[in-house]
Amino acid sequence: LLQLRRYTLFRRAQQLLLLALPFALHIALGGFVGSSFVIVWGFLSVLMALLFGSGREAIGWFVAFALAIVGAAAIEPALAVSSRLPHWLVLLFFILNVVAVSSVAFVVLYSFVSDRRKLRQLEIAYVNQEVMLRQSEKLATLGTLAAGVAHELNNPAAAAGRAAAQLRSALARADDAYARFAEVDVSRQGRDALRAMRAANGTTRPKIIDPLARSDAETAVEQWLEQHDVADVWEVAPALVDQDIDPQALTELARDIHGEALAAGLTWVASAHRAQTLLREIGESSARVSDIVAALKGYTHLGQGAVQSVDLHEGIDNTLAVMHHRLDAGVAVRRDYDAELPKLQAYGSELNQVWTNLLANAVDALGGNGEIVVRTRRENDWAVVEIEDNGPGIPDDIAPRIFDPFFTTKAPGKGTGLGLSISHNIVTQKHGGELRVESRPGRTRFTVRLPIRTETAAQTRG
Numbered sequence: 001l002l003q004l005r006r007y008t009l010f011r012r013a014q015q016l017l018l019l020a021l022p023f024a025l026h027i028a029l030g031g032f033v034g035s036s037f038v039i040v041w042g043f044l045s046v047l048m049a050l051l052f053g054s055g056r057e058a059i060g061w062f063v064a065f066a067l068a069i070v071g072a073a074a075i076e077p078a079l080a081v082s083s084r085l086p087h088w089l090v091l092l093f094f095i096l097n098v099v100a101v102s103s104v105a106f107v108v109l110y111s112f113v114s115d116r117r118k119l120r121q122l123e124i125a126y127v128n129q130e131v132m133l134r135q136s137e138k139l140a141t142l143g144t145l146a147a148g149v150a151h152e153l154n155n156p157a158a159a160a161g162r163a164a165a166q167l168r169s170a171l172a173r174a175d176d177a178y179a180r181f182a183e184v185d186v187s188r189q190g191r192d193a194l195r196a197m198r199a200a201n202g203t204t205r206p207k208i209i210d211p212l213a214r215s216d217a218e219t220a221v222e223q224w225l226e227q228h229d230v231a232d233v234w235e236v237a238p239a240l241v242d243q244d245i246d247p248q249a250l251t252e253l254a255r256d257i258h259g260e261a262l263a264a265g266l267t268w269v270a271s272a273h274r275a276q277t278l279l280r281e282i283g284e285s286s287a288r289v290s291d292i293v294a295a296l297k298g299y300t301h302l303g304q305g306a307v308q309s310v311d312l313h314e315g316i317d318n319t320l321a322v323m324h325h326r327l328d329a330g331v332a333v334r335r336d337y338d339a340e341l342p343k344l345q346a347y348g349s350e351l352n353q354v355w356t357n358l359l360a361n362a363v364d365a366l367g368g369n370g371e372i373v374v375r376t377r378r379e380n381d382w383a384v385v386e387i388e389d390n391g392p393g394i395p396d397d398i399a400p401r402i403f404d405p406f407f408t409t410k411a412p413g414k415g416t417g418l419g420l421s422i423s424h425n426i427v428t429q430k431h432g433g434e435l436r437v438e439s440r441p442g443r444t445r446f447t448v449r450l451p452i453r454t455e456t457a458a459q460t461r462g
Contacts, residue, residue: 153292160285167278174271181264190256194265197245197253198272217241224250230263239270242277292321310348312385312450313337316374319355326360330369338377345453350426354435357419358387358446365391365444378452382433385448394439402437 181194218237224247225233240250250266257265320333327333362372366389375386394402405421427435427448434449 153289156285156288156292160282160289163278163281163285167275167282170271170275170278174268174275177264177268177271181261181268184259184261184264186257186261186265190261193253193256194269197243197249198269214241217246220247221245221250223247225266228254228262229259230266232267235274236267236270239273239277240266243269243273245269307345308348309343310346310351311343312341312351312376312383315348315352316355316376316385319352319359323356323359323363326363331363331366332371334371334373336373336375341376341378341383342452344383344450346431346450347426350430351450354423354426354448355385355387357423358448360419361446362387362389362391362444365389367391379449381452383450383452385450386445387448388443388445390442391444393441393444394437399437399439403435 218241221237221240222233225237228250230236253265254262316335320327359372366372370390373386373388375384375388377384403420403424424435427433427450431450433451434447436447438445438447
């Protein structure tokens with residue numbers, strides 16, 4: 001403490017001398033106005049105040065310097081003396097003063113500009129590094145999602161391929177059966193009865209769902225078909241049962257159609273229904289592929305600008321659709337959306353990355369069994385999204401660090417430690433929002449708050 005006091009006393013004495021001593025040199029060189037040293041003094045005084053004093057001391061120094069200048073100007077006649085120095089010496093001092101001021105100004109400005117350039121380079125390097133980390137995490141996430149999406153696409157695509165292959169056979173059987181039926185002499189009443197049966201039941205879905213009841217129905221139809229010499233009863237019977245055709249309906253049809261015509265007609269009805277069933281499967285499989293592609297396109301926001309009008313509900317639904325392969329059978333997702341929540345002007349693709357990271361963490365925390373709840377609501381000028389799971393929770397000693405870069409509790413190879421950090425930056429820095437977590441055993445909730453801005457304000461910010 002004594003040394004600190006001595007240093008403070010020394011520094012103040014030094015500042016006082018810096019302020020007072022130049023007057024003596026002014027007088028020696030011909031007075032306040034006649035001396036050009038006032039240039040150096042004025043420059044160095046301000047510089048010293050800024051470099052070696054606090055903010056308050058710098059202001060005090062500058063005020064003292066200004067008062068000294070005014071006072072010196074007021075007593076200028078008393079300070080003026082007849083200088084006996086040679087003219088060349090006075091001229092040399094003048095030149096040295098100008099050179100000194102120019103040199104000091106150049107050094108100060110050059111240092112300032114150099115520091116600004118270095119700071120700018122460091123800032124650019126930091127931004128580039130952050131962008132690279134964000135892109136790396138996004139590529140890692142997309143790589144994982146791509147494998148899952150490929151699996152999701154493979155199932156309906158394979159189903160459509162199998163249905164298409166079976167459709168050719170079903171159509172061929174239907175054409176052959178109809179040709180055989182057309183060659184047989186059948187009454188008009190019989191033809192109308194067969195067409196009526198086909199029209200009434202051709203597009204229906206199976207009505208008998210219980211496996212035991214269906215098995216009994218197929219057995220009864222097979223026995224009736226065998227009694228009437230219908231071929232391939234193992235293919236015809238299931239198709240007739242799908243159309244809710246029972247032995248009673250077949251008996252009524254047999255009153256108008258007999259023999260070969262009956263067998264060909266029932267084969268045609270069964271094959272045509274099989275063809276329509278396969279067409280429906282192809283349509284449903286194609287629709288599933290289209291839904292997955294649409295969800296993936298919405299997830300990545302392909303063909304759209306960086307800042308766009310974003311429907312948070314659509315983005316979350318697209319993310320869940322893309323992540324469907326990660327939702328185990330024991331994981332249930334419940335949506336509690338606010339229907340009045342407006343669209344936001346935001347970076348849609350990056351927000352979807354946030355939902356992906358938060359949902360992936362929730363799925364990992366549940367370990368294949370539990371519930372995830374996604375809630376949305378509006379609070380004044382904020383859109384709030386909550387993603388909650390009923391997993392074991394986050395330990396208290398870990399919770400303060402979960403948003404730190406490269407921090408992860410997952411096993412090596414299962415996590416980069418960047419997901420939550422990047423999500424935090426996207427929400428807070430890019431959107432001016434908030435991301436926080438509350439956790440206890442049985443409930444972990446991540447809350448995202450995003451400002452609701454007008455389109456003009458969002459474009460200005462972006």
